[in-house]
Structure formats: C-alpha cells, structure tokens
Amino acid sequence: MRSLQSVINIVLVPALTGLAVALAVLLWAPDLLTSDSGSGAENSTGLVSEAPLADGMTTGPVSYADAVERAAPAVVNIYTRKVVRRKTHPLFDDPFFQRFFRTDPQPNERIQSSLGSGVIMSPDGYVLTNNHVINGADQIVVALHDGRDVNASVVGTDPEADLAVLKIELENLPYIQVSQNKHLRIGDVVMAIGNPFGVGQTVTMGIVSATGRNQLGINTYEDYIQTDAAINPGNSGGALINAHGDLVGINTAIYSKSGGSQGIGFAIPAAVATRTLTDIATHGTTIRGWLGIEVQESSPQLLKALGLPEALTGLIVTGIYEHGPADKAHLKVGDILVKINGEEANNARRAMNQIAALRPGDGIDLEYIRAGKTSSTHAIAGQREAHPAADAE
Numbered sequence: 001m002r003s004l005q006s007v008i009n010i011v012l013v014p015a016l017t018g019l020a021v022a023l024a025v026l027l028w029a030p031d032l033l034t035s036d037s038g039s040g041a042e043n044s045t046g047l048v049s050e051a052p053l054a055d056g057m058t059t060g061p062v063s064y065a066d067a068v069e070r071a072a073p074a075v076v077n078i079y080t081r082k083v084v085r086r087k088t089h090p091l092f093d094d095p096f097f098q099r100f101f102r103t104d105p106q107p108n109e110r111i112q113s114s115l116g117s118g119v120i121m122s123p124d125g126y127v128l129t130n131n132h133v134i135n136g137a138d139q140i141v142v143a144l145h146d147g148r149d150v151n152a153s154v155v156g157t158d159p160e161a162d163l164a165v166l167k168i169e170l171e172n173l174p175y176i177q178v179s180q181n182k183h184l185r186i187g188d189v190v191m192a193i194g195n196p197f198g199v200g201q202t203v204t205m206g207i208v209s210a211t212g213r214n215q216l217g218i219n220t221y222e223d224y225i226q227t228d229a230a231i232n233p234g235n236s237g238g239a240l241i242n243a244h245g246d247l248v249g250i251n252t253a254i255y256s257k258s259g260g261s262q263g264i265g266f267a268i269p270a271a272v273a274t275r276t277l278t279d280i281a282t283h284g285t286t287i288r289g290w291l292g293i294e295v296q297e298s299s300p301q302l303l304k305a306l307g308l309p310e311a312l313t314g315l316i317v318t319g320i321y322e323h324g325p326a327d328k329a330h331l332k333v334g335d336i337l338v339k340i341n342g343e344e345a346n347n348a349r350r351a352m353n354q355i356a357a358l359r360p361g362d363g364i365d366l367e368y369i370r371a372g373k374t375s376s377t378h379a380i381a382g383q384r385e386a387h388p389a390a391d392a393e
Contacts, residue, residue, distance in 0.1 A: 067244055068193070068203050068241075070177070070244075071193060071239055071241045071246075074120040074121075074239070076117065076119070076142045077116075077117060077142070077200075078115065078118045078134065078140060079114075079115050079140075079143065080115070080133070080140050080141075081138055081141075082113075082136055082137050082139075116133030116194075117194035117195050117238030118133070118238070120176065121175055121176065121274070124173075125170060126155070126165060126167060128237070129164050129166060129250075130252055131162045131163055134166070140166065144173075151168075152167060153166065154167075155281060156280035156281075160219060161220070161221045161268065161272065162218070162219045162253075163250070163273060176241075177245070178270050178274055179246035179270060181242075182269075184225060184248060184269075185208065186207075188243075189207055190208055190227050190240050190241065191229060191240070191241050192204045192240050192265070194236070196231075198234055204229045207227065207229075211269075212224075213266060214347075218252075221272075221356060222353075223268075223353050224268065226266055227240065228264070228265070229265060230263075230265070231251050231265035235251045247270045248267075248269070249270055250268045250270070250273045252266050288356040288384040289357065289362060289364075289383070289384065290360075290385075291324070291364060292320060292321035292326045293319065294318050295317055295348050297347065298312065298336060302316060308336070308369070312369070314338040314346060314368075315346070316336050317331055317334060317336070320332070320333060325364070325381060329364075329366065329377045332370065335368045339365075339367035340355070340367075341354070341365050360381055362380070363381070364379040365378055
C-alpha cells in the first residue's frame with residue numbers, strides 16, 4: 001500500500017500546479033482564454049457572438065443635432081402679402097347707387113397672406129426659395145432664425161423649375177454649405193428644415209426614397225429627389241440637408257390626398273438650384289441649352305408602323321425648329337434618336353433635362369436611326385427661350 005506522501009506527490013502536486021498556472025493566465029493574459037475567428041465566435045452555450053463590422057462600414061451617429069445646428073441658422077421663414085382687389089361693377093362704387101344696394105359698403109381691397117421657407121445661400125444675402133412661394137406677392141418678408149426680419153426683393157424667377165432668387169440686406173448673415181457630393185444614394189439619411197403650417201422652424205428626418213423623379217406634371221423641368229422626410233405646407237423653399245448639415249435639395253412639393261405629408265415629398269437637387277442661382281444673379285435669367293426639336297417616346301405600335309423592331313427604344317423626332325441646332329445638324333422629322341452624348345435616349349423628360357443642363361455653344365453628339373440605318377451627327381447647343389412646351393427641346 002502506497003504511503004500518504006506518495007499520494008500527495010502523484011495527485012495533489014500536479015493539481016495544485018495546474019491551478020497556479022490557470023490563476024496566472026487569468027491575472028496576466030486573459031485574452032488567451034477567449035476565441036475570436038473574425039467572423040463570429042461560438043461560446044460554451046452554443047450561441048454565436050456578433051461578427052465585427054466589415055471594413056468600410058460604420059455605425060450612424062446617435063444624434064443629428066450637430067448637422068441641424070450647422071444648417072438651421074441659414075433656413076428662413078418667408079411671409080408674403082398680396083393685395084387682392086374685389087371685382088365689382090363700377091356702378092356699385094358710385095355713392096349714389098350704394099344707397100340702394102348696401103348700407104355698409106365693403107372695402108374693394110383685402111390683404112392675402114401666405115407663408116413658406118427659404119435658404120440663405122451666400123453671405124451677401126442671396127436667398128433661394130420656390131417660385132410658387134413668392135409668385136404675385138406685393139411684399140416679401142424674410143424672418144431669420146436669430147429673430148431678425150427684413151423685406152426682400154426679387155432678383156429673378158424660374159417658373160419652369162419653380163425656383164426664385166431673393167436678396168436681403170443685412171450684416172453677419174449665416175449661409176448654408178452646399179454638399180459637394182452630387183451622387184445621393186437611395187437610403188441616405190436626409191432632414192427637411194422649414195416652417196410647416198407657420199408653427200415655426202421644424203426639422204423632420206427620413207431617407208432618400210428615389211432620385212431623378214420626373215413626369216409628375218409639377219413643372220416643365222423635373223429632376224426631383226424623393227424623400228419620406230415629412231414635408232408639409234410651409235416647408236416649400238426650405239432646405240433638405242444630409243447627415244453632415246450640407247444642403248442637398250430645396251423642398252418643393254408633396255404627393256398627398258389630404259394636404260398633409262404622406263411620406264412622398266420632392267426636392268430640387270442642390271446642383272440644379274445653385275446653377276439657377278448663379279444664372280439669375282449673373283444674367284437675370286436661367287441659361288439652358290436648346291436643341292430645337294420636338295420628340296415623342298417610341299412605342300411598339302409606332303415602331304411597327306415605321307417598319308422598325310418593336311423592341312427598339314428611342315425618341316421619335318416629330319418637329320424641328322427651322323434654323324435651330326437640330327436643323328443645322330441635318331436631323332429630320334421621323335428620325336429616331338437613340339443616344340444623346342453617349343447616353344441612351346429613351347425618356348423625353350430625361351433627354352430634355354440633359355440638353356437643358358448644357359450651355360449654349362456646347363457640343364451635342366447625336367446617334368439616330370433613319371430608314372432603318374444608324375447614323376450620327378454633331379449639333380451645337382443654342383439657348384432656350386422660356387416657353388410652355390414640355391417635350392420640346
């Protein structure tokens with residue numbers, strides 16, 4: 001029979017040694033006891049721990065207060081007053097006949113007030129808003145975030161894009177920073193700042209729901225950012241900003257059956273708005289390119305009648321302005337435009353916006369089909385005069 005000392009040497013000493021080593025590891029190198037494979041580790045319970053974020057992925061900010069604080073001072077409330085004259089027969093205004101028709105004559109004029117929003121774009125007082133906010137106004141008052149208010153003058157308007165440029169004369173004006181990233185992505189966080197229903201400056205948040213929205217029937221030129229950030233009456237002309245507080249759009253319209261926000265709002269992209277501002281401030285009007293054609297989107301029925309493949313997409317030239325750029329480039333009625341400056345020409349509104357974005361004198365490469373054969377030509381953009389034809393370029 002083994003002695004007590006032998007049992008201690010064989011059993012207890014190794015056990016105590018193991019405990020001492022484990023204690024040392026726990027105290028000085030606890031990381032050795034954990035396992036991390038880089039894609040989620042399984043613990044003793046069988047549950048897999050959360051995998052780390054992939055390279056380039058970051059979590060969003062907990063608060064957007066810094067972005068709002070940066071942009072909000074440049075967003076203004078706009079109040080307009082318009083004198084509305086009552087139409088009456090001249091006899092009703094004659095004091096003699098008034099004795100027979102009424103004992104308490106009504107005034108011939110009344111003041112109609114409305115409200116909207118705007119964005120200060122520069123330290124010298126240029127303000128962007130929607131044309132429908134100030135259209136027909138006899139007085140325009142701009143109220144700043146810091147409590148100041150001042151009368152504004154109209155520098156110029158662009159009704160076809162529903163934009164207007166105002167000017168205010170004040171010192172130490174805040175102004176907004178315009179986003180340099182012209183490629184908004186669906187899902188980007190955006191915030192709308194304005195004065196809905198006249199309750200005061202309000203911020204709502206959402207995401208970019210879509211870009212390049214057109215064919216809405218709102219204006220001649222449509223290239224809208226769609227967002228679910230709540231936009232209500234009074235928000236028109238206000239700022240749509242990104243998570244950094246930079247301007248990405250001018251809030252313009254909503255789709256609503258009730259008159260309130262239903263999660264479908266539209267904003268004019270900042271690039272379009274700032275270009276209009278520059279044109280109006282410099283030239284007094286918006287400068288747009290012009291090709292001098294009228295087009296119709298192709299359909300299988302039209303293509304079949306022309307003896308062309310029904311799957312072909314393009315814009316059928318239905319009219320050409322004499323001595324215009326397209327006429328000088330030898331396009332003819334019946335030609336089918338398939339590419340404009342290398343881009344597919346299958347949407348009349350998109351093609352109109354594409355040409356309008358050019359400057360007079362810019363080149364336009366055109367690819368077209370005539371009598372079943374593909375040809376190309378080069379035109380020089382002219383300057384488009386304002387007119388209501390929606391599908392004429």
